[in-house]
Amino acid sequence: xxxxxxxxxxxxxxxxxxxxxxxxxxxxxxxxxxxxxxxxxxxxxxxxxxxxxxxxxxxxxxxxxxxxxxxxxxxxxxxxxxxxxxxxxxxxxxxxxxxxxxxxxxxxxxxxxxxxxxxxxxxxxxxxxxxxxxxxxxxxxxxxxxxxxxxxxxxxxxxxxxxxxxxxxxxxxxxxxxxxxxxxxxxxxxxxxxxxxxxxxxxxxxxxxxxxxxxxxxxxxxxxxxxxxxxxxxxxxxxxxxxxxxxxxxxxxxxxxxxxxxxxxxxxxxxxxxxxxxxxxxxxxxxxxxxxxxxxxxxxxxxxxxxxxxxxxxxxxxxxxxxxxxxxxxxxxxxxxxxxxxxxxxxxxxxxxxxxxxxxxxxxxxxxxxxxxxxxxxxxxxxxxxxxxxxxxxxxxxxxxxxxxxxxxxxxxxxxxxxxxxxxxxxxxxxxxxxxxxxxxxxxxxxxxxxxxx
Amino acid sequence: xxxxxxxxxxxxxxxxxxxxxxxxxxxxxxxxxxxxxxxxxxxxxxxxxxxxxxxxxxxxxxxxxxxxxxxxxxxxxxxxxxxxxxxxxxxxxxxxxxxxxxxxxxxxxxxxxxxxxxxxxxxxxxxxxxxxxxxxxxxxxxxxxxxxxxxxxxxxxxxxxxxxxxxxxxxxxxxxxxxxxxxxxxxxxxxxxxxxxxxxxxxxxxxxxxxxxxxxxxxxxxxxxxxxxxxxxxxxxxxxxxxxxxxxxxxxxxxxxxxxxxxxxxxxxxxxxxxxxxxxxxxxxxxxxxxxxxxxxxxxxxxxxxxxxxxxxxxxxxxxxxxxxxxxxxxxxxxxxxxxxxxxxxxxxxxxxxxxxxxxxxxxxxxxxxxxxxxxxxxxxxxxxxxxxxxxxxxxxxxxxxxxxxxxxxxxxxxxxxxxxxxxxxxxxxxxxxx
Numbered sequence: 090x091x092x093x094x095x096x097x098x099x100x101x102x103x104x105x106x107x108x109x110x111x112x113x114x115x116x117x118x119x120x121x122x123x124x125x126x127x128x129x130x131x132x133x134x135x136x137x138x139x140x141x142x143x144x145x146x147x148x149x150x151x152x153x154x155x156x157x158x159x160x161x162x163x164x165x166x167x168x169x170x171x172x173x174x175x176x177x178x179x180x181x182x183x184x185x186x187x188x189x190x191x192x193x194x195x196x197x198x199x200x201x202x203x204x205x206x207x208x209x210x211x212x213x214x215x216x217x218x219x220x221x222x223x224x225x226x227x228x229x230x231x232x233x234x235x236x237x238x239x240x241x242x243x244x245x246x247x248x249x250x251x252x253x254x255x256x257x258x259x260x261x262x263x264x265x266x267x268x269x270x271x272x273x274x275x276x277x278x279x280x281x282x283x284x285x286x287x288x289x290x291x292x293x294x295x296x297x298x299x300x301x302x303x304x305x306x307x308x309x310x311x312x313x314x315x316x317x318x319x320x321x322x323x324x325x326x327x328x329x330x331x332x333x334x335x336x337x338x339x340x341x342x343x344x345x346x347x348x349x350x351x352x353x354x355x356x357x358x359x360x361x362x363x364x365x366x367x368x369x370x371x372x373x374x375x376x377x378x379x380x381x382x383x384x385x386x387x388x389x390x391x392x393x394x395x396x397x398x399x400x401x402x403x404x405x406x407x408x409x410x411x412x413x414x415x416x417x418x419x420x421x422x423x424x425x426x427x428x429x430x431x432x433x434x435x436x437x438x439x440x441x442x443x444x445x446x447x448x449x450x451x452x453x454x455x456x457x458x459x460x461x462x463x464x465x466x467x468x469x470x471x472x473x474x475x476x477x478x479x480x481x482x483x484x485x486x487x488x489x490x491x492x493x494x495x496x497x498x499x500x501x502x503x504x505x506x507x508x509x510x511x512x513x514x515x516x517x518x519x520x521x522x523x524x525x526x527x528x529x530x531x532x533x534x535x536x537x538x539x540x541x542x543x
Numbered sequence: 544x545x546x547x548x549x550x551x552x553x554x555x556x557x558x559x560x561x562x563x564x565x566x567x568x569x570x571x572x573x574x575x576x577x578x579x580x581x582x583x584x585x586x587x588x589x590x591x592x593x594x595x596x597x598x599x600x601x602x603x604x605x606x607x608x609x610x611x612x613x614x615x616x617x618x619x620x621x622x623x624x625x626x627x628x629x630x631x632x633x634x635x636x637x638x639x640x641x642x643x644x645x646x647x648x649x650x651x652x653x654x655x656x657x658x659x660x661x662x663x664x665x666x667x668x669x670x671x672x673x674x675x676x677x678x679x680x681x682x683x684x685x686x687x688x689x690x691x692x693x694x695x696x697x698x699x700x701x702x703x704x705x706x707x708x709x710x711x712x713x714x715x716x717x718x719x720x721x722x723x724x725x726x727x728x729x730x731x732x733x734x735x736x737x738x739x740x741x742x743x744x745x746x747x748x749x750x751x752x753x754x755x756x757x758x759x760x761x762x763x764x765x766x767x768x769x770x771x772x773x774x775x776x777x778x779x780x781x782x783x784x785x786x787x788x789x790x791x792x793x794x795x796x797x798x799x800x801x802x803x804x805x806x807x808x809x810x811x812x813x814x815x816x817x818x819x820x821x822x823x824x825x826x827x828x829x830x831x832x833x834x835x836x837x838x839x840x841x842x843x844x845x846x847x848x849x850x851x852x853x854x855x856x857x858x859x860x861x862x863x864x865x866x867x868x869x870x871x872x873x874x875x876x877x878x879x880x881x882x883x884x885x886x887x888x889x890x891x892x893x894x895x896x897x898x899x900x901x902x903x904x905x906x907x908x909x910x911x912x913x914x915x916x917x918x919x920x921x922x923x924x925x926x927x928x929x930x931x932x933x934x935x936x937x938x939x940x941x942x943x944x945x946x947x948x949x950x951x952x953x954x955x956x957x958x959x960x961x962x963x964x965x966x967x968x969x970x971x972x973x974x975x976x977x978x
Contacts, residue, residue: 115866118621121776121780122780124624125621125622125623125624126623127600127623127868128618128621128622128623129599129600129601129614129615129617129618129621130614130617130618131601131602131603131614131866132603132610133587133602133603133604133605133863133866134604134605135585135604145580146579146580147580147581147582148581148582149581149582149583149584150581150582150583150584150585151583151584151585152584152585152586152587152604152605153584153586153605154605156584159584160582160584163582164582166650167568167580167581167582167650168580170580170650170651170654171577171580174577174654174658175576175577176576176577177576204617204621208621225780225781225782226780226781226782262780262782262910264781264782267784268911269782269784269908269910269911270908270911271908271910310937310939310973310975311975338712340573341573341574341576341578342573342574342671342707342712343574343671344671344707344709344710344711345710345711345712348710422583422585422863424581458906458907459903459905459906459907460903460906461902461903461904461905461906461917462902463711463712463713463900463902463917463919465710465711466711466713466902466917466919466934466935467902467917468902468903468906468916468917468937469903469906470903470906470907470915487908488907488908488913488915490903490906490907490915490916490917490937490939492902492903492917492935492936492937492975493935494934494935522862539935539937539975539976540937540975541915541916541917541937541938541939541973541975
């Protein structure tokens with residue numbers, strides 16, 4: 090494949106060009122209730138070319154090798170068109186030239202397991218919630234995505250890296266009378282199939298929560314002090330803070346760029362946040378990004394002070410800051426954009442019990458149910474929670490959605506737990522779907538959070 | 544395709560081949576300056592086979608017939624039900640879905656139109672301006688062993704314009720679509736400028752007893768819950784709150800919702816779905832009364848009813864059409880326009896909030912009809928005028944109560960996320976804020 094890519098990229102007359110070829114294999118198994126809804130394995134592939142010429146940058150994705158000549162011409166024409174209309178010529182930050190083939194360490198390569206064995210395991214997990222009368226249905230999906238990536242640039246970089254992602258995700262739905270409740274279930278990672286074995290306890294635990302929610306009280310809308318569990322803390326870090334750390338989102342928004350300048354005290358001094366794609370075994374692990382830049386741990390906040398941000402080669406040059414290796418594409422249909430790898434709040438000193446005592450009265454909120462951000466505003470849902478009275482868990486509550494302002498909330502995090510955990514299934518939809526977007530955190534105590542209720 | 548159908552027919556009872564081709568160009572401006580230009584040339588092919596009541600499914604981007612058939616056979620052995628029959632569909636309505644002029648529009652023209660829109664807005668407003676223009680041509684071909692041989696070619700031009708509020712990426716935005724390139728009309732520009740300029744002041748106000756207007760751009764939050772309730776999949780799984788409510792009043796009588804795939808005034812009209820079932824005008828809710836559930840071949844068979852022509856290959860987060868099996872989908876959802884203009888709706892409100900962008904519409908208990916969204920921006924109305932915006936607002940409710948008390952529906956519809964909608968003026972949405 091490298092020979093083909095060298096041939097195409099060498100035909101491009103430009104200051105800089107790169108080409109990425111990906112072969113993507115997907116195995117999917119899905120159950121809806123007791124019925125098997127989908128099973129199969131398929132392979133697709135395609136190319137992405139980027140051209141940087143006279144300060145204009147363009148990209149084109151194409152699937153047929155026979156379209157390469159047309160694609161090269163289009164990309165070059167578009168780069169020149171942009172160079173004629175851009176007020177600020179684009180340049181790329183310097184990066185090392187690398188020639189390497191990297192295979193991630195796997196504890197159990199899913200490619201070596203038969204689809205029948207996978208089907209047996211998923212069927213077993215799906216049967217656990219369906220033993221309960223009031224669990225009316227499930228949706229459970231096994232996704233195995235293997236991206237074999239080849240990258241060649243005119244600078245001489247030639248890379249091959251495989252990304253192997255195995256996840257199990259779904260929804261357990263309970264019903265009593267006209268009331269329907271659901272909880273999500275998720276397991277997986279980038280380290281092989283082993284992480285999906287022996288997960289019966291997780292399905293039992295989530296089944297019980299789905300049943301308990303039928304008797305939980307809807308939370309009343311209002312402003313609360315809360316303790317967020319690890320998954321919720323991770324979603325907050327991703328949605329509220331992490332997206333603002335992506336340089337492409339603020340590069341051309343002067344008012345945001347002004348507020349997000351390095352050295353600003355944006356958060357409470359108990360808060361330290363890092364993005365580190367190099368953490369082995371975590372969902373967001375990778376060695377090289379889709380610009381051929383080596384990934385590296387990137388501290389973003391230290392004691393509440395903004396100390397870094399996530400970059401592509403384009404934004405690192407525009408901000409005159411160091412490369413971080415965070416420019417990632419969903420697959421061969423897209424040119425890369427800046428994405429988080431493994432973003433997390435670093436662990437602090439407190440146990441969960443200590444945080445609940447510090448909270449006194451409020452809410453303990455657990456397990457994320459989707460989120461979204463728009464500039465400084467964020468909203469995300471939780472699967473369930475508990476009222477907390479005098480530092481002790483009281484009744485279960487449901488229908489929890491949190492909304493807030495990034496800057497106020499960062500200042501309002503007043504306690505950080507010592508129990509860091511990372512999510513096992515991702516899914517960030519910033520224009521492209523990043524199934525390896527990983528977030529984590531310990532329990533955190535947050536003051537004055539707006540809850541919508543229903 | 545015909546060769547693939549013939550090969551597949553030899554190893555199964557029935558076969559269907561679905562193929563797509565799409566080319567697109569997108570130009571985007573941020574802060575009124577050119578930021579990106581991207582192009583794409585994509586193709587793909589999917590095969591479904593039925594044998595002895597089971598179905599197999601496979602897809603690829605670069606056709607390799609033998610591999611595709613082998614993958615479909617492996618899938619078939621998994622045992623997924625396939626008790627339905629691929630239809631024989633002929634004599635479908637001829638729709639005007641493709642304007643060849645789109646092929647002659649240069650990317651330079653897209654850049655110039657974005658520049659023109661930026662300049663027009665910059666002359667009359669202080670907010671940051673983001674604009675993108677794109678064009679695409681999509682072809683779909685469908686064959687099956689019943690003899691169906693259908694194709695459609697569609698063209699799309701889309702312009703999206705947003706004006707950002709300071710220190711945020713919250714914006715007032717609107718999309719314009721057509722089957723070929725058109726310069727943006729004055730009313731499109733004027734709405735954005737006037738509404739933005741009226742709402743720039745940040746206001747702190749208690750949010751009790753407020754009326755709420757969902758802009759067309761945020762009506763999808765409500766319609767996503769309607770989609771869930773009326774989906775044959777929800778009926779089959781016994782999780783729809785309205786499974787027993789056909790021909791019963793479920794919403795305010797002002798509300799009529801339908802799927803209108805034959806409307807070729809808009810891009811992407813369709814005379815057949817992605818399974819070859821004819822499309823038709825399909826009322827879901829007529830004057831507040833639930834009229835129909837929508838389905839695909841799979842769930843029509845499961846529910847022992849006729850297919851309604853709503854089997855489309857679409858996912859919640861986009862995705863590659865050939866890689867997605869058809870599922871029940873409302874591809875062309877619309878709400879019947881009401882009687883008031885947007886300005887009349889605003890003038891009728893003493894105190895209210897306009898939901899211009901909704902955060903988290905995809906989360907919460909969707910099957911139950913619940914919504915709980917962050918509103919950013921939340922435009923503030925007092926004494927019939929938009930006078931600013933309020934920060935940190937959440938709007939919550941349940942569609943089966945909220946859509947029972949509709950005050951007014953706007954008298955025109957706009958292409959929006961998830962369909963073609965008017966603005967809705969509602970009375971029973973609960974609002975929460977820090978103020």
